[in-house]
Structure formats: structure tokens, C-alpha cells
Amino acid sequence: xxxxxxxxxxxxxxxxxxxxxxxxxxxxxxxxxxxxxxxxxxxxxxxxxxxxxxxxxxxxxxxxxxxxxxxxxxxxxxxxxxxxxxxxxxxxxxxxxxxxxxxxxxxxxxxxxxxxxxxxxxxxxxxxxxxxxxxxxxxxxxxxxxxxxxxxxxxxxxxxxxxxxxxxxxxxxxxxxxxxxxxxxxxxxxxxxxxxxxxxxxxxxxxxxxxxxxxxxxxxxxxxxxxxxxxxxxxxxxxxxxxxxxxxxxxxxxxxxxxxxxxxxxxxxxxxxxxxxxxxxx
Numbered sequence: 250x251x252x253x254x255x256x257x258x259x260x261x262x263x264x265x266x267x268x269x270x271x272x273x274x275x276x277x278x279x280x281x282x283x284x285x286x287x288x289x290x291x292x293x294x295x296x297x298x299x300x301x302x303x304x305x306x307x308x309x310x311x312x313x314x315x316x317x318x319x320x321x322x323x324x325x326x327x328x329x330x331x332x333x334x335x336x337x338x339x340x341x342x343x344x345x346x347x348x349x350x351x352x353x354x355x356x357x358x359x360x361x362x363x364x365x366x367x368x369x370x371x372x373x374x375x376x377x378x379x380x381x382x383x384x385x386x387x388x389x390x391x392x393x394x395x396x397x398x399x400x401x402x403x404x405x406x407x408x409x410x411x412x413x414x415x416x417x418x419x420x421x422x423x424x425x426x427x428x429x430x431x432x433x434x435x436x437x438x439x440x441x442x443x444x445x446x447x448x449x450x451x452x453x454x455x456x457x458x459x460x461x462x463x464x465x466x467x468x469x470x471x472x473x474x475x476x477x478x479x480x481x482x483x484x485x486x487x488x489x490x491x492x493x494x495x496x497x498x499x500x501x502x503x504x505x506x507x508x509x510x511x512x513x514x515x516x517x518x519x520x521x522x523x524x525x526x527x528x529x530x531x
Contacts, residue, residue, distance in 0.1 A: 263478075273423070279472065280473060281473055281476060285452060285459060285479065291385070291454060294382070295453075298335065299518060299529040299530035301330060301335040302378050302379070302380040302530045306376065308329050309376050309378075313376070313393050314368070314396075316367065318362075318367050319353070319360070319374075320362045320364040322349060323347045323349050326376075327348040330348065330380055334382060336382070337379070337381075338379035338388070338457050347362045349378055351366070351374060351375070352374065352504075353366070354372055354373060354511050355505055355509045355510060355511055355512060357448070357488070357514070358448060358504050359502045360375075361502055370395060372398070373398055373405070373513060374392070375391070375392050376390060376393065377390035377516065384455070385455070386454060386455070386457050387518055387529065387530045389518055389531050390514060391515060394406060401489070404440070405442065405489050408436070408437065408487060409513035409514055409515055412433045412485050412515075413484075413485065413515045416465075417517065419432055422476065424474075425471055425472050425473070425474060426473045427469055428469050430463070430465045430472075431467055431468050442488060444466055444486065444488070444492060448504065449484070449485075450481055450484045450485075450516075453481060461481060465485040477522055477523045479520070480520045480529065481519065483516065484515070487514065488511075488512045489510040490506060491507060491510075518531075
């Protein structure tokens with residue numbers, strides 16, 4: 250969901266940022282409603298959730314290899330998450346049947362784990378983990394190269410990670426969400442790739458998906474203002490070919506590149522702080 254151009258009463262914002270918010274509102278900029286800015290207590294909960302999320306991905310990184318099924322990855326995610334007191338956020342979310350998304354090669358996102366899907370030497374896979382812990386949400390994903398992959402796939406995976414790093418460098422108080430999308434889009438295109446337009450990042454914390462919706466084909470100085478306390482994901486989907494896609498009719502979830510060329514994505518959750526940013530989950 251995209252944030253709407255709307256003003257909110259300055260009195261609802263914390264005292265230390267109220268005057269700055271008032272200034273940007275007077276200039277006509279988009280600001281998030283104050284209830285989406287995370288409090289210190291909420292951030293404690295998000296950090297605890299993120300620690301589980303990161304630990305699960307660390308476990309996958311140590312154990313993923315050729316010959317295992319994506320169903321095995323799903324079992325690992327469920328077991329590790331619940332052992333640490335968490336709940337896999339994807340499980341049952343709007344009918345999603347598994348605990349994790351596993352997206353191989355030309356799958357952009359929302360791949361559903363299956364016992365029939367066996368990782369092969371040369372595959373690239375995105376494992377997207379999301380966790381609920383005591384009502385707080387975290388979300389991050391990593392790419393894994395299975396065995397020896399082609400130079401073309403390796404470059405795609407590396408560039409997607411570079412895009413996230415460049416986007417993160419733009420996260421600073423009183424910047425704009427559009428600043429992030431512009432540097433990501435420029436870098437991806439400079440490497441010969443395209444960026445998926447219709448699927449993006451999102452706010453997170455007290456719900457799986459909050460405002461703002463985060464596009465990666467935006468322009469500097471546009472979009473919602475980056476205010477201390479905002480938390481959202483940076484997760485551009487970088488295609489080797491064209492940006493078009495289609496959704497699997499059979500399951501209603503899995504998103505494939507239209508030209509069946511590979512796609513890569515890394516995801517982090519980032520918090521806007523008073524002096525920069527903090528990566529909560531990676």
C-alpha cells in the first residue's frame with residue numbers, strides 16, 4: 250500500500266521532532282502518521298524478533314547445499330523459529346501454506362517449498378524468513394549460490410546485494426524514501442539489469458506489512474519523509490532480463506520472471522535513527 254499525501258497534527262509527534270515535521274509538512278512533503286514511528290519499547294520487541302530471524306538465516310546458510318529439497322528448508326525454518334520462541338510469519342498469512350519463501354532461479358519471490366523441488370548445482374535461491382515474536386515482526390532474506398554457479402548468475406546475486414548496500418547508505422533522517430529507490434535503480438541498470446516495479450518493500454514492526462510501500466524505481470527527493478522511528482524493508486528484486494513477471498495460476502503465489510531469466514533479491518529491515526540508520530535484520 251502506498252502512503253497518501255496527508256498532514257497529521259504536529260502535537261502527535263514526539264517533542265524533539267515536532268518542529269522539523271511541521272516544517273516539512275508546510276513544504277507539502279508526505280509524512281507517515283505518528284503511530285507508525287516506533288517507540289523504544291516497540292524497538293526492543295523488534296530487535297528480539299530480528300535476532301531470531303537472523304539466527305534462522307544463519308542456520309540455513311550453514312546447512313544449505315545441493316541435493317536438499319526446499320521442503321527441508323521449510324522444516325528447518327519452522328523448527329529453529331519455534332525452538333527460539335517465535336512464530337514463522339508466512340505460515341497461514343493470507344493462506345500461504347509454508348513457513349518460508351524459497352525462490353529459485355527465475356522465481357522472483359513467494360516460492361512455495363516442496364519435497365519435489367531439489368536444489369541442484371548451479372542454482373541460485375532466495376530464502377525469505379519472517380518472524381513474529383511476542384507480537385513483533387521481523388523480515389529479511391538472503392541469496393545462496395548452490396555449489397558452483399555461472400559467472401552471469403554470480404554477478405546478478407552480487408549486484409542485488411550491492412543495490413541493498415547503496416540503498417541503505419541513503420537511509421538518514423529527513424531524507425526521502427525516493428532517494429533509496431533512485432540509487433538502486435541506477436546501479437541495477439548500469440549493470441545491465443532491470444528492477445521489478447510493482448513489488449517492493451514495506452513498513453514493518455507491529456504488523457507484517459505496514460506503510461510505507463517501498464518502490465525501487467523512484468526519484469531522489471520524492472516520496473515519504475524519512476523520520477526517526479520509521480522501520481521498513483529494503484528488498485529490491487533485480488532481474489537479469491526484463492522487469493515483467495507473472496503469478497503462478499495454480500497456487501496464486503509464486504512470481505516468475507516473464508522471460509524466465511534469473512532474478513535475485515536480498516532483504517534487510519532498517520530503522521531510521523536520529524543520526525542515521527540501524528539494520529535490525531539481515
